[in-house]
Amino acid sequence: MVDMDTLVSLCKRRGFVFQSSEIYGGLGSSWDYGPLGVEMKRNIRDLWWRDVVHLRRDVVGLEAAVLMHPRVWEASGHLERFSDPMVDCNACKRRFRADQLDDVPWVHYCPSRKDTKFEVPAGEACAHCGERRILCPVCGKGALTEPRQFNLMLKTFLGPVEDEAAVTYLRPETAQGMFVNFENVLQATRRKLPFGIAQVGRSFRNEITPGNFIFRTREFEQMELEFFVNPADTVDGQPADEYWHQHWIAERLAWYRRYGIRAENLRLREHAKEELAHYAKRTVDVEYRFAIGWSELEGIANRTDYDLRRHAEVSGRTLTYFDDERKGHVVPYVIEPAAGVDRSFLAFLSDAYHVEEVRGERRVVLRFHPEIAPVKIAVLPLLKKRADIVARAWAIRDELARRWVTVYDDTAAIGRLYRRQDEVGTPYCVTVDVQTVGDAEKGETGDDCVTIRDRDSMGQMRVPIGEAALALGRLLGGAEWATVAGGYPTQGAKGNHDA
Numbered sequence: 315m316v317d318m319d320t321l322v323s324l325c326k327r328r329g330f331v332f333q334s335s336e337i338y339g340g341l342g343s344s345w346d347y348g349p350l351g352v353e354m355k356r357n358i359r360d361l362w363w364r365d366v367v368h369l370r371r372d373v374v375g376l377e378a379a380v381l382m383h384p385r386v387w388e389a390s391g392h393l394e395r396f397s398d399p400m401v402d403c404n405a406c407k408r409r410f411r412a413d414q415l416d417d418v419p420w421v422h423y424c425p426s427r428k429d430t431k432f433e434v435p436a437g438e439a440c441a442h443c444g445e446r447r448i449l450c451p452v453c454g455k456g457a458l459t460e461p462r463q464f465n466l467m468l469k470t471f472l473g474p475v476e477d478e479a480a481v482t483y484l485r486p487e488t489a490q491g492m493f494v495n496f497e498n499v500l501q502a503t504r505r506k507l508p509f510g511i512a513q514v515g516r517s518f519r520n521e522i523t524p525g526n527f528i529f530r531t532r533e534f535e536q537m538e539l540e541f542f543v544n545p546a547d548t549v550d551g552q553p554a555d556e557y558w559h560q561h562w563i564a565e566r567l568a569w570y571r572r573y574g575i576r577a578e579n580l581r582l583r584e585h586a587k588e589e590l591a592h593y594a595k596r597t598v599d600v601e602y603r604f605a606i607g608w609s610e611l612e613g614i615a616n617r618t619d620y621d622l623r624r625h626a627e628v629s630g631r632t633l634t635y636f637d638d639e640r641k642g643h644v645v646p647y648v649i650e651p652a653a654g655v656d657r658s659f660l661a662f663l664s665d666a667y668h669v670e671e672v673r674g675e676r677r678v679v680l681r682f683h684p685e686i687a688p689v690k691i692a693v694l695p696l697l698k699k700r701a702d703i704v705a706r707a708w709a710i711r712d713e714l715a716r717r718w719v720t721v722y723d724d725t726a727a728i729g730r731l732y733r734r735q736d737e738v739g740t741p742y743c744v745t746v747d748v749q750t751v752g753d754a755e756k757g758e759t760g761d762d763c764v765t766i767r768d769r770d771s772m773g774q775m776r777v778p779i780g781e782a783a784l785a786l787g788r789l790l791g792g793a794e795w796a797t798v799a800g801g802y803p804t805q806g807a808k809g810n811h812d813a
């Protein structure tokens with residue numbers, strides 16, 4: 315498993331993710347997505363939207379404002395309960411989440427070794443004296459205060475007067491936008507239960523200990539679905555809410571697998587009764603084996619009718635659904651798959667990262683699923699001094715760019731250009747060489763063919779320019795390299811630009 319420092323450094327060097335406000339020393343745990351990052355993030359969002367909204371018959375979309383009426387947070391319980399236990403170190407003054415203290419390695423001045431300083435792995439006892447961590451895990455010297463509850467809502471003021479009446483909050487989840495618009499959507503779309511409302515958007519939490527790159531930040535993006543079901547219904551002999559909860563758990567796990575995450579790095583974790591949120595009947599997390607260990611990638615909760623009931627109580631509106639069959643009003647239950655765009659980004663990136671040896675050289679390759687890859691095709695001229703080769707390469711790039719994110723690069727020799735594309739996960743390269751265009755001075759015409767090169771196998775095939783888009787379309791659509799390459803001459807060692 316690739317470590318976090320390697321990923322952070324690759325992300326910066328290749329333009330996936332930069333530290334926010336870096337020229338001012340950076341803002342803690344705030345990150346900017348660079349030219350490649352922005353494409354990849356958009357792919358994740360678009361795939362989610364396609365699979366969760368467009369391809370389904372029972373889900374519609376919504377985009378609610380980040381700023382909502384402050385009473386929304388009173389009704390949802392966030393003002394009262396959306397907090398984490400916090401402790402302070404009385405020596406170095408650092409703050410920690412009390413429930414995560416043992417998730418990090420800890421500094422220990424071992425009394426049995428003349429107070430020598432050691433770093434002990436997370437959650438373990440000292441191998442010398444057997445002591446467990448009781449002091450500050452970072453400085454190793456200070457005692458920690460008793461835990462206090464710290465509210466994670468980011469407060470702000472609306473309008474020119476900064477008084478209590480103007481207080482509002484940046485939303486800590488997108489979900490409430492769907493609950494407060496339940497009636498609007500129901501009336502506008504005339505939906506029957508079960509149906510879902512989906513949203514992708516930014517959320518904000520004043521996390522006590524943000525960190526681990528984009529895993530935990532104070533501003534992040536969520537992809538949430540609120541799937542409303544009739545609690546009076548049964549499906550396959552099960553209460554509808556339980557049936558649909560199980561359906562979405564399977565569906566979401568399969569989604570990560572579909573876009574390339576390896577099965578051994580994914581697992582489901584059932585929340586114990588004591589850790590369930592105040593609104594939840596049952597919650598199952600999809601966890602990924604991040605560099606920091608198994609951690610939540612997505613939470614799938616059965617929120618019951620808690621939210622609609624609370625909003626009805628606090629707003630005074632009736633938020634119910636008329637059950638035609640039973641001739642009565644019901645308050646729907648809701649199943650919520652809540653995923654993070656940034657965490658998915660980190661998981662896709664970590665899982666794709668591979669290092670291998672090719673003819674005695676180290677090759678770093680991001681084996682992204684083509685739909686996740688930020689760039690789908692790179693068009694590369696073999697000789698940048700030849701104006702005719704360059705012109706043809708640009709023309710091909712411009713044509714392919716109408717359908718796929720396609721880049722042109724001539725800033726190095728071909729072998730180096732391939733490695734650069736491997737390192738950012740570009741599935742296919744198209745190379746234009748002397749053979750393609752011929753040599754006008756010698757009166758030689760070209761063969762009008764290009765070389766298509768496969769990132770994963772490094773195989774190469776020679777394809778007429780007129781068929782290149784078709785071949786690339788098949789490949790990017792999921793056809794096996796061997797199947798497509800079977801229809802064309804493949805390059806031997808001589809013509810293989812990778813050699």
Ligand code: ATP
Nearest residue numbers: 529530531534536610611612613652653654656657
């Ligand atoms: P955690 O236990 O890690 O704090 P959570 O259980 O509070 O997460 P949810 O409220 O279930 O998280 O939010 C749904 C998803 O939103 C998470 O699975 C995660 O992908 C994403 N998410 C939540 N908080 C953050 C954050 N601070 N930074 C990045 N992504 C986040």
